[in-house]
Amino acid sequence: MPASSTSRASDLPVPQDTRFDRRLAEILDYATEVFAEKGYEGASMRDLSRLSGISLAGLYYYFESKEKLLYFIQQHTFTTIIDRLRGRLAGSSDPETRLRMFVHNHVDYSLTRPKAMKVLSHEDDVLKNGYGTELAGIKREYYRICVGLVDDLVKAEGLKSIAAGSSGMKTRTAVMALFGMMNWLYTWYNPRVDPDAEVLARQISDVFLRGIRGVNGSREPNRSPKKAQPKRRS
Amino acid sequence: MPASSTSRASDLPVPQDTRFDRRLAEILDYATEVFAEKGYEGASMRDLSRLSGISLAGLYYYFESKEKLLYFIQQHTFTTIIDRLRGRLAGSSDPETRLRMFVHNHVDYSLTRPKAMKVLSHEDDVLKNGYGTELAGIKREYYRICVGLVDDLVKAEGLKSIAAGSSGMKTRTAVMALFGMMNWLYTWYNPRVDPDAEVLARQISDVFLRGIRGVNGSREPNRSPKKAQPKRRS
């Protein structure tokens, strides 16, 4: 009776690709579909059994609880996104390019695996007390990466503070607005009428970048941070 | 045995403020809290009973099902937002001011009643087939208002098309990005560290407006019905 004997919070399907792991991954895909469709609480194990064609008892051969199923999905989705991001970021050192990479990576994943992304976003605060805090940590790490990229950009362009209107916008607020644009995607995106990942990522990046830069660009051609915060009439 | 005898999809607590309606409104507040905390599917009628101090059976004197409870909450939240919006929009005819009013109205409500907003956003596709389609209609109406405001602005400023990067951004995409920034609020906003509604709405508006205007403004030189327009609501 396997089902991954340990109960520590961080045993994920190890890199080693056994037959067991492959089947579990298959089940995780079905579960992602069911959770995306009916929500974690609204979906039943019997729904999953029906969709996957695996008997109710058979499912429990691969995991030990419905909670763990959700944990696997979210953990895997999150780490995949971060891993891909790290791969991309290694390719450039230009702050703007790197931020655009972040957005493109996120948007691309969202459009490629919309259901996984929906489960990640929508069931964000379901898990508590073990898996929950671990996932919160990963999320925090991901958030910090984005903050770092924005801060690098702000420094490189010599902006005293992010400009929005007359008062400076905190990095936190700007980053949350960016996450809002990206994470809301799953509620409206329709591949038949909406632009592909490349275009969408560029447009979102453009909006964000123009947002944090001042009205006239508010930049110094190069060094020396001084001078001219954009001043709307006031 | 009351509980609102009819079963048509649009009987809401009528303007007439009877004792019954007042008690129902009180229950709706408790229900909003429970749904916001545990999600619609995750919350039980017993949770609501416990929180409100009203017996399980007693609750059903005021409504006929859990579904209808959610419908009441979402319907009331939506129409309240739209009503307030109409009131504000009547105060100005300047396109930019009107768009800023839209954002401010939405953000303001989101920060004033975050739980209601969370239930509206998070349980968006739970209801189907009756209440669901009615709510989808209201949502669509709200969306169309926003599209109208953006289109007015684009026309008034003589933008060929919304500019984002080299290719034009569709109004749909821009509006969805705006909704993303606003509707994601409920996942992160913390009144102790984040700016108040006034400031936040201005910053989001600024990001959005700079986003849809070109880098240099991208306006056509032909007409210029632009006046500085001292913003700030009355």
Add this chain to the structure above:
DNA sequence: ATAAAATTATAACGAACGTTCGACAGAATC
């Protein structure tokens, strides 16, 4: 061929779910 690993059907478990029944008390009406 044989041992091990997967998987099934069946059924059950206790707990929790949404909802309803019938009774009952107080207030309003007659």
Add this chain to the structure above:
DNA sequence: GATTCTGTCGAACGTTCGTTATAATTTTAT
């Protein structure tokens, strides 16, 4: 003072939930 209406309740109904046990069988690996 009797009767009706309004609000509230404890207790239960029938169903579904996540999960497990058992025993039998098929599939895979050695």
